[in-house]
Amino acid sequence: MGRQPLILVADPELCKEVGIKKFKDIPNRSVPSPISASPLHQKGLFFTRDSRWSTMRNTILSVYQPSHLASLVPMMQSFIESATENLDTPNEDMIFSDLSLRLATDVIGEAAFGVNFGLSKPHSVCESIKSVNSVKNGDDDDEVSDFINQHIYSTTQLKMDLSGSFSIILGLLAPILQEPFRQILKRIPGTMDRKIESINEKLSGRLDEIVKRRMKDKNRTSKNFLSLILNARESKLVSENVFSPEYISAVTYEHLLAGSATTAFTLSSIVYLVAGHLEVEKKLLQEIDEFGPSDKIPTAQDLHDSFPYLDQVIKEAMRFYTVSPLVARETSNEVEIGGYLLPKGTWVWLAIGVLAKDPRNFPDPEKFKPERFDPKCEEMKLRHPYAFIPFGIGPRACIGQKFSLQELKLTLIHLYRKYVFRHSLNMEKPVEMEYGMVLNFKHGVKLRVIRRTQ
Numbered sequence: 001m002g003r004q005p006l007i008l009v010a011d012p013e014l015c016k017e018v019g020i021k022k023f024k025d026i027p028n029r030s031v032p033s034p035i036s037a038s039p040l041h042q043k044g045l046f047f048t049r050d051s052r053w054s055t056m057r058n059t060i061l062s063v064y065q066p067s068h069l070a071s072l073v074p075m076m077q078s079f080i081e082s083a084t085e086n087l088d089t090p091n092e093d094m095i096f097s098d099l100s101l102r103l104a105t106d107v108i109g110e111a112a113f114g115v116n117f118g119l120s121k122p123h124s125v126c127e128s129i130k131s132v133n134s135v136k137n138g139d140d141d142d143e144v145s146d147f148i149n150q151h152i153y154s155t156t157q158l159k160m161d162l163s164g165s166f167s168i169i170l171g172l173l174a175p176i177l178q179e180p181f182r183q184i185l186k187r188i189p190g191t192m193d194r195k196i197e198s199i200n201e202k203l204s205g206r207l208d209e210i211v212k213r214r215m216k217d218k219n220r221t222s223k224n225f226l227s228l229i230l231n232a233r234e235s236k237l238v239s240e241n242v243f244s245p246e247y248i249s250a251v252t253y254e255h256l257l258a259g260s261a262t263t264a265f266t267l268s269s270i271v272y273l274v275a276g277h278l279e280v281e282k283k284l285l286q287e288i289d290e291f292g293p294s295d296k297i298p299t300a301q302d303l304h305d306s307f308p309y310l311d312q313v314i315k316e317a318m319r320f321y322t323v324s325p326l327v328a329r330e331t332s333n334e335v336e337i338g339g340y341l342l343p344k345g346t347w348v349w350l351a352i353g354v355l356a357k358d359p360r361n362f363p364d365p366e367k368f369k370p371e372r373f374d375p376k377c378e379e380m381k382l383r384h385p386y387a388f389i390p391f392g393i394g395p396r397a398c399i400g401q402k403f404s405l406q407e408l409k410l411t412l413i414h415l416y417r418k419y420v421f422r423h424s425l426n427m428e429k430p431v432e433m434e435y436g437m438v439l440n441f442k443h444g445v446k447l448r449v450i451r452r453t454q
């Protein structure tokens with residue numbers, strides 16, 4: 001990659017070696033050029049390195065106890081209910097991917113900051129769509145949607161291809177020149193570097209304000225991630241240097257970033273795939289209906305135990321469209337992997353999207369078949385245990401896995417109790433994807449919604 005040595009790993013046994021067995025020699029992520037230009041993104045858990053990372057991760061893990069997750073069910077459910085009221089407008093398409101992004105942003109906004117962004121309110125649907133879309137037009141709405149717009153803009157600019165800023169491209173070719181050039185370019189009006197700098201400055205300013213206000217708030221509860229971290233810091237469970245205000249802003253913002261686009265894409269892809277596979281839909285509806293009357297809200301335990309087919313559907317959709325197809329790591333020492341000696345500083349990327357389509361572990365990989373994840377089936381028994389790792393692997397795997405699965409299951413159960421979905425004739429076939437930092441539907445997911453008769 002430019003002058004940077006890069007190894008791609010697409011074998012489950014070697015992924016295990018990189019992610020688990022040799023973790024002490026490969027504990028950090030490679031930092032792509034777009035990120036090295038953004039301190040806000042660098043100070044989150046994702047890109048923090050070595051001992052600072054392990055201290056931060058341990059503190060964050062302590063606030064991710066199952067009891068805390070279970071206590072988030074009512075909050076998640078209430079956003080889901082308001083986002084999915086009256087979806088069935090006759091003869092009209094709905095852009096399901098917009099609904100998913102609004103919902104996932106609201107849920108993570110409340111869980112991370114304790115702030116209700118108000119995107120899922122049924123009566124403000126039009127405004128919300130406007131705010132989600134207006135990033136492209138640069139519209140200025142009220143304070144909240146302005147914040148969301150900047151967040152989405154900042155995220156979409158972090159592209160890994162060559163359509164980003166000049167300094168990002170330069171970073172790939174001549175890393176040493178990137179920072180001096182960025183310093184110059186960010187002062188020149190009209191450059192992408194200037195735009196990114198100004199958005200990131202505004203976002204950091206906003207976040208710092210929220211954190212400062214919350215630090216002063218003596219009556220803060222422990223219901224959201226930001227308050228939990230501040231409480232841990234004050235009770236001296238964690239050193240104040242590790243969680244200085246700017247690191248707290250970065251970690252909280254990172255939750256919004258990591259938790260919105262990934263969960264939203266996964267939700268859209270599940271509903272899209274089920275709409276195209278009526279035999280899967282039939283089995284899924286049966287399992288959901290058998291759980292009980294539609295006002296019986298599943299507990300975290302129910303979600304874990306009572307929906308085995310839903311589990312299989314979610315896994316198969318995540319295999320079919322792997323939202324985060326590359327996991328980026330970097331060697332800290334010289335290390336041997338699969339018989340090759342990799343020098344210190346080599347980038348090692350786990351191609352988990354390639355693993356997920358390997359016919360040796362997933363026969364007929366282009367077929368959407370949730371039953372291949374039935375624990376009793378032969379295919380599952382023969383499969384390598386690390387062939388399916390959509391949330392990554394080892395000590396650095398995704399910290400939000402249980403959170404997003406809880407949200408996905410609650411949403412799908414609620415949706416399928418009320419509606420079924422069909423592809424709109426306006427949806428392109430085959431579907432087109434684009435890849436920025438994560439996978440996305442290029443033209444959105446357009447569906448027709450049909451209310452179920454009870």
Ligand code: HEM
Nearest residue numbers: 046258259262263266324391392393396397398399400404
């Ligand atoms: C369907 C949803 C999601 C998917 C598929 C996903 C996927 C991933 C993957 C592949 C990684 C890299 C893991 C590795 O290096 O082995 C990761 C890391 C991470 N994810 Fe997620 N993620 C999802 C949702 C979330 C949510 C909801 C949050 C926050 C609440 C979150 C927070 C993070 C963080 C903080 C890291 C960095 C962990 C570290 O470096 O220690 N993710 N995620």
